[in-house]
Amino acid sequence: MAVPGATTLSDETVGRVPPALRGLLPVLIAAPVLALAEVLLGASPFATYLLSVVGVNIILAVSLNIVNGMTGQFSIGHAGFMAVGAYIAGVTSLSLKEVALSFLPVAASDQVLFTVALLTGGVAAALCGFLVGLPSLRLRGDYLAIVTLGFGEIIRVVVQNTEAFGRALGLSGIPQYSSVAMVYFWVFLVVLVARRIAGSSHGRSLWAIREDEVAAEAMGVDTTGYKVRAFVISSFFAGIAGGLFAHFVPIINPGSFTFVKSMEIVVMVVLGGLGSTTGAIIAAIFLTLLPEGLRSLFGALGAEGSLAQKVDQIRMPVYGLLLVVLMLARPQGLFGTKELWDVVPRWLPRKKKGMS
Amino acid sequence: MSQLLQHLINGLAAGTIYALVALGYTMVYGVLKLINFAHGDVMMVGVYMGYATAFALGRQAQHSLWGVVLIFAVAMVGCALLGFLIERFAYRPLREKPRLTALITAIGISFALSYGFQLDIGFLPGASPRAFPEVITPSEWFIVGDRDVVVWNWQVISFLIAVGLMAGLQFLVYRTRFGKAMRAVSFDHRTAALMGIPTDRIIALTFMLSSALAAGAGLLYAIKDTSVSPLMGLYVGLKAFVAAVIGGIGNVPGAVVGALLLGLVEEFVVGYAASTWRDAVAFGFLILVLLVKPGGLFGRVAAEKV
Numbered sequence: 131m132a133v134p135g136a137t138t139l140s141d142e143t144v145g146r147v148p149p150a151l152r153g154l155l156p157v158l159i160a161a162p163v164l165a166l167a168e169v170l171l172g173a174s175p176f177a178t179y180l181l182s183v184v185g186v187n188i189i190l191a192v193s194l195n196i197v198n199g200m201t202g203q204f205s206i207g208h209a210g211f212m213a214v215g216a217y218i219a220g221v222t223s224l225s226l227k228e229v230a231l232s233f234l235p236v237a238a239s240d241q242v243l244f245t246v247a248l249l250t251g252g253v254a255a256a257l258c259g260f261l262v263g264l265p266s267l268r269l270r271g272d273y274l275a276i277v278t279l280g281f282g283e284i285i286r287v288v289v290q291n292t293e294a295f296g297r298a299l300g301l302s303g304i305p306q307y308s309s310v311a312m313v314y315f316w317v318f319l320v321v322l323v324a325r326r327i328a329g330s331s332h333g334r335s336l337w338a339i340r341e342d343e344v345a346a347e348a349m350g351v352d353t354t355g356y357k358v359r360a361f362v363i364s365s366f367f368a369g370i371a372g373g374l375f376a377h378f379v380p381i382i383n384p385g386s387f388t389f390v391k392s393m394e395i396v397v398m399v400v401l402g403g404l405g406s407t408t409g410a411i412i413a414a415i416f417l418t419l420l421p422e423g424l425r426s427l428f429g430a431l432g433a434e435g436s437l438a439q440k441v442d443q444i445r446m447p448v449y450g451l452l453l454v455v456l457m458l459a460r461p462q463g464l465f466g467t468k469e470l471w472d473v474v475p476r477w478l479p480r481k482k483k484g485m486s
Numbered sequence: 487m488s489q490l491l492q493h494l495i496n497g498l499a500a501g502t503i504y505a506l507v508a509l510g511y512t513m514v515y516g517v518l519k520l521i522n523f524a525h526g527d528v529m530m531v532g533v534y535m536g537y538a539t540a541f542a543l544g545r546q547a548q549h550s551l552w553g554v555v556l557i558f559a560v561a562m563v564g565c566a567l568l569g570f571l572i573e574r575f576a577y578r579p580l581r582e583k584p585r586l587t588a589l590i591t592a593i594g595i596s597f598a599l600s601y602g603f604q605l606d607i608g609f610l611p612g613a614s615p616r617a618f619p620e621v622i623t624p625s626e627w628f629i630v631g632d633r634d635v636v637v638w639n640w641q642v643i644s645f646l647i648a649v650g651l652m653a654g655l656q657f658l659v660y661r662t663r664f665g666k667a668m669r670a671v672s673f674d675h676r677t678a679a680l681m682g683i684p685t686d687r688i689i690a691l692t693f694m695l696s697s698a699l700a701a702g703a704g705l706l707y708a709i710k711d712t713s714v715s716p717l718m719g720l721y722v723g724l725k726a727f728v729a730a731v732i733g734g735i736g737n738v739p740g741a742v743v744g745a746l747l748l749g750l751v752e753e754f755v756v757g758y759a760a761s762t763w764r765d766a767v768a769f770g771f772l773i774l775v776l777l778v779k780p781g782g783l784f785g786r787v788a789a790e791k792v
Contacts, residue, residue: 202586204586204589206593265773265776265777269776269780271585271586272521272585272589273731273776273780275521275589276521276727276728276731276772277772277773277776279724279769280728280769280770280772280773281769281773283724283765283766283769284765284766284769284770287762287763287765287766288766290762291760291762291763389720393593393597396590396593400590440605440607443601443604443605443613444605446597446601446604447597447598447601447602447605449594449597450593450594450595450596450597450598450599450601450602451594451598452594453590453591453593453594453597454576454591454594454595454598457580457587457588457590457591457594458576458579458580458591461580461583461587
């Protein structure tokens, strides 16, 4: 980037924006789009629901990508962190239900309380991430995968046996504060954080650990510290995703956060390409909308209702085969470690090599 | 006191079955350094093969000894074939790739099998659990005092079969040419190939052997549990895997000890605490063991070279 005389078109374009505004630019673009979406979707609860699910899955995939993709620590218990966030945020919201901030209008006060609940859930999940990250001090590879899996299962069992969390029946009556704008605000935030990490020296250390842990350590990278931090950040966002999820579905129960959910997220990350934020986002959108698309396709074709119902049944075996075929044919996933701007056609204005 | 004894017996009986499944994990890991996540689901397929055979032989009729042998034989041979196919088409192409790719493939196969079997299309069995036919009619063999301690015949039979299979495996690994080749491949498969050992064939045979063991263990489990479902492989497989890791994966006696320990721990949790906590305790035990001894109880942590 600092090569003299190699100023590219996009550098010039960015150069015209005052530096103070540069970081805000994505927000300035996103905010009106979200506001518009919120207005347009007001009439269609199903579209709102679908968009929210897509958003939550994007948050989950992008956050898991920080651990699985960037750090190379194969974690298969992400649903556990999501469960922590969902339940803690749900319980917080339930206990704050009667409280209102008198100096604010009701809607604003609700959103403030919602944010508080979300952050509580996120922090609780981050603490759990810290606990899971610690064993990575001594374990690596397959063993760490198993510990994360075990952790996810332990969370499920604990939730199932705790009175405050509604046991197997789950938690209902959580106020439905979540909105598309809120979900996509967090999507924006997690993508921003993931990209900032990837470009920072912190991220370079994560990549180094991913490529060769022993060599990274020999080069003076504090591998344990970075791995634990990656776990903490990733699980924080998983907790946020859980909290958002809890506030737009009518009921959360332990059945929503099983090993199967963890694997769904892993499939998204692997399909997109381990290490590519763009890939995680696109795979999350694709895999979330695919069953819905197939269902409505079968419905439109006039097939008996049974076929449309079978879509959900067929989904999991297809995920499994997809993993196998991907590993055999394209182990780096759709995007590899590339991002959107690495694959857009050459004639589009873009930066030369280097991280953005 | 008698209650403790009863729990001990039940725990050991559960542990022997875990041990048989765990041996499959350990063998494959020993030879390929691959956690064969699909092992439990191969076991499930074997159980369904046995189930189909039992029904083909006659619905609820008491099976003769030869009938039982036939059920086991069909399931074990069928699973050996399935194991061969999985190894040939899913794992062999990835042998020189990073280990994580093979692990992801294994998880994929596990999902394809366990959820594929839940479909109710064509000959697939559907999601609902089925009652396993009474291959061995349960009866109480030893009763101490006034039914204080009860030992069932299937507990003794599965214990004997399990011990027999384990002894056979130990003999195979340490006393035969095939076992020697297996150990050589496990030590360094490239050098083994240079020495004229047909590595591909040895690895395929190891897979077939471990899959056949899994089928046998699965049938014993089904006889004990009297119900079969497509998801049984996921959970029994996970438990057995936990057992193998506790013992130090890749170590045959370690797998057996780990499985017996896990069986006892689970039985005591169910007996003295609450059965709903069983899975959490199993994984908690695993994490605890790994934190203290990262290589498992009998495993060695190899110093990593740069």
